[in-house]
Amino acid sequence: MSPSDVAVEQSREHLGRHALVIGGSVAGILAARVLADSFSAVTVVERDRLPSEAANRKGVPQGRHVHTLLRRGSDALEELFPGLIGELIDDTAVQVDLLNGLPLYIGGWQAACPGRQLPGLFLSRALLEWRLDEHIRSCARVQLLEKTEVTGLLLTSQGKRVRGASIRDLESGTREELDADLVVETSGRGSRLPRWLEDLGFPAPPRSEVRLPTRYVTRTFKTAECHRHWDGMLIFPRPPGRRGGALFPIERGEWMVTLIGLLGDDPPESGDGAFVEFAKTLPTPELYDAIAAAEPTSPIVAHDFPSNLRRHYERCSTIPGGLAVMGDAVCSLNPRFGQGITVAALEALELRAALGQMQADDLPRLGAEFARRVAKVIDLAWPGVVAADLQYPEAKGDRSVSVRFMQWYQGRMVRSGLNDPRVRERFLRVMNFLDPPSSLLRPSFAARVLRGSMPGGPSPTGDATSAGRQ
Numbered sequence: 001m002s003p004s005d006v007a008v009e010q011s012r013e014h015l016g017r018h019a020l021v022i023g024g025s026v027a028g029i030l031a032a033r034v035l036a037d038s039f040s041a042v043t044v045v046e047r048d049r050l051p052s053e054a055a056n057r058k059g060v061p062q063g064r065h066v067h068t069l070l071r072r073g074s075d076a077l078e079e080l081f082p083g084l085i086g087e088l089i090d091d092t093a094v095q096v097d098l099l100n101g102l103p104l105y106i107g108g109w110q111a112a113c114p115g116r117q118l119p120g121l122f123l124s125r126a127l128l129e130w131r132l133d134e135h136i137r138s139c140a141r142v143q144l145l146e147k148t149e150v151t152g153l154l155l156t157s158q159g160k161r162v163r164g165a166s167i168r169d170l171e172s173g174t175r176e177e178l179d180a181d182l183v184v185e186t187s188g189r190g191s192r193l194p195r196w197l198e199d200l201g202f203p204a205p206p207r208s209e210v211r212l213p214t215r216y217v218t219r220t221f222k223t224a225e226c227h228r229h230w231d232g233m234l235i236f237p238r239p240p241g242r243r244g245g246a247l248f249p250i251e252r253g254e255w256m257v258t259l260i261g262l263l264g265d266d267p268p269e270s271g272d273g274a275f276v277e278f279a280k281t282l283p284t285p286e287l288y289d290a291i292a293a294a295e296p297t298s299p300i301v302a303h304d305f306p307s308n309l310r311r312h313y314e315r316c317s318t319i320p321g322g323l324a325v326m327g328d329a330v331c332s333l334n335p336r337f338g339q340g341i342t343v344a345a346l347e348a349l350e351l352r353a354a355l356g357q358m359q360a361d362d363l364p365r366l367g368a369e370f371a372r373r374v375a376k377v378i379d380l381a382w383p384g385v386v387a388a389d390l391q392y393p394e395a396k397g398d399r400s401v402s403v404r405f406m407q408w409y410q411g412r413m414v415r416s417g418l419n420d421p422r423v424r425e426r427f428l429r430v431m432n433f434l435d436p437p438s439s440l441l442r443p444s445f446a447a448r449v450l451r452g453s454m455p456g457g458p459s460p461t462g463d464a465t466s467a468g469r470q
């Protein structure tokens with residue numbers, strides 16, 4: 001019996017007979033894992049065929065690019081799938097000290113934190129998804145319906161509650177209706193749920209959007225032998241600069257390198273030399289130095305990310321009962337801070353908590369209750385990401401007073417983090433969802449930030465080597 005099954009065996013009384021999940025990527029698999037504790041049967045409907053080994057697939061094009069697993073995210077995944085992290089390490093995922101092994105460049109290298117540690121795990125998105133798929137396949141109550149898409153929702157005769165979904169087999173073209181006591185929508189950023197709701201006479205959720213068109217271009221390399229004191233590095237674009245990059249170690253002794261270009265300053269999508277030459281133009285030379293002579297192991301792939309997009313289901317005046325939404329279908333964040341998977345994992349824990357408080361009769365109101373919980377999780381990430389994106393005058397979005405205050409404070413933190421390890425550590429703990437964003441405003445910390453960012457304070461000097469060694 002797998003660990004997932006053991007957990008299910010110990011589960012509480014069932015809330016319903018059948019739950020249906022739309023989309024079988026990260027959020028869908030996590031939702032299915034949670035639902036298996038409360039429903040007799042769970043069906044995950046997924047457009048793609050899920051690979052039998054770690055491999056990229058059509059429905060998750062972003063999976064070819066660097067994917068950080070933030071610390072709180074990996075803890076949540078381990079909580080949901082006991083043993084997962086150990087398996088990933090056996091698969092040669094790379095353990096890195098986030099404080100000292102992954103130098104961070106924002107207008108200068110942020111201070112290292114000698115004597116402190118924050119372990120993190122680096123791997124490809126394909127490996128993570130494959131392991132999650134393996135776990136969910138071993139979960140007796142979960143059925144995966146691959147090469148099948150959901151085409152719409154079904155309502156009860158009173159029209160107030162979802163009773164299932166229409167599906168279409170993509171190979172045979174056969175259409176069918178699947179009954180369910182609960183439908184969980186996790187079909188990603190391109191979610192058609194707002195349209196389906198309108199077609200059924202419900203309002204679409206209000207949207208917030210912050211546009212900063214960004215191109216991510218990625219290639220993997222064999223890890224090169226070079227003198228270094230880092231395991232990976234992250235170079236953030238900072239206004240007015242439009243270029244950045246990330247080099248992360250992944251399984252099988254490779255580096256995954258993603259180059260970032262904002263507002264049309266696109267990294268090249270082809271040409272071996274052009275990729276490396278773009279790296280040479282980043283605000284600091286270390287990433288270029290690392291890959292200049294490294295051997296590529298993959299073609300170059302590109303992904304355009306147009307905007308941060310949030311759908312406020314928590315603000316819907318009416319939403320049909322028996323429907324819940326999570327993952328990128330609710331909020332797609334600019335991946336600059338690598339938060340999407342962690343947000344989905346925290347939402348899965350919220351789904352478990354919400355289900356844990358309900359009786360079968362309460363299921364119709366789960367959607368509204370869960371939407372409020374999801375909004376609170378997103379609020380941990382959204383304000384910081386959009387404030388950073390809106391630093392660019394060309395970015396489009398609401399520059400409210402709180403956004404402008406956050407931008408001012410972020411600038412101070414970045415400046416004082418150049419020399420102050422305590423500022424860097426707190427910032428990183430918040431980025432990893434280990435501490436709440438409010439901890440950045442505690443008076444003693446704020447005083448430290450302001451002191452460290454005074455004119456005549458630290459200047460952006462140093463290199464990745466010294467940042468990792470301090």
Ligand SMILES: Cc1cc2nc3c(=O)[nH]c(=O)nc-3n(C[C@H](O)[C@H](O)[C@H](O)COP(=O)(O)OP(=O)(O)OC[C@H]3O[C@@H](n4cnc5c(N)ncnc54)[C@H](O)[C@@H]3O)c2cc1C
Pocket residue numbers: 022023024025026027028045046047048058059060062063065066067068069070148149150151186187188189216303305326327328329335337338339340341342344
């Ligand atoms: C370039 C880039 C880099 C990123 N880097 C990071 C990172 O470092 N760390 C991080 O945490 N996040 C990162 N993200 C974000 C992360 O990829 C997403 O947050 C995450 O994939 C959300 O997962 P999801 O399951 O909600 O949606 P998705 O991964 O988009 O999956 C949706 C699934 O639904 C299926 N589907 C769609 N429609 C239907 C339908 N009608 N019927 C059935 N199935 C359907 C699709 O085939 C797919 O499998 C990055 C994103 C991008 C673009």
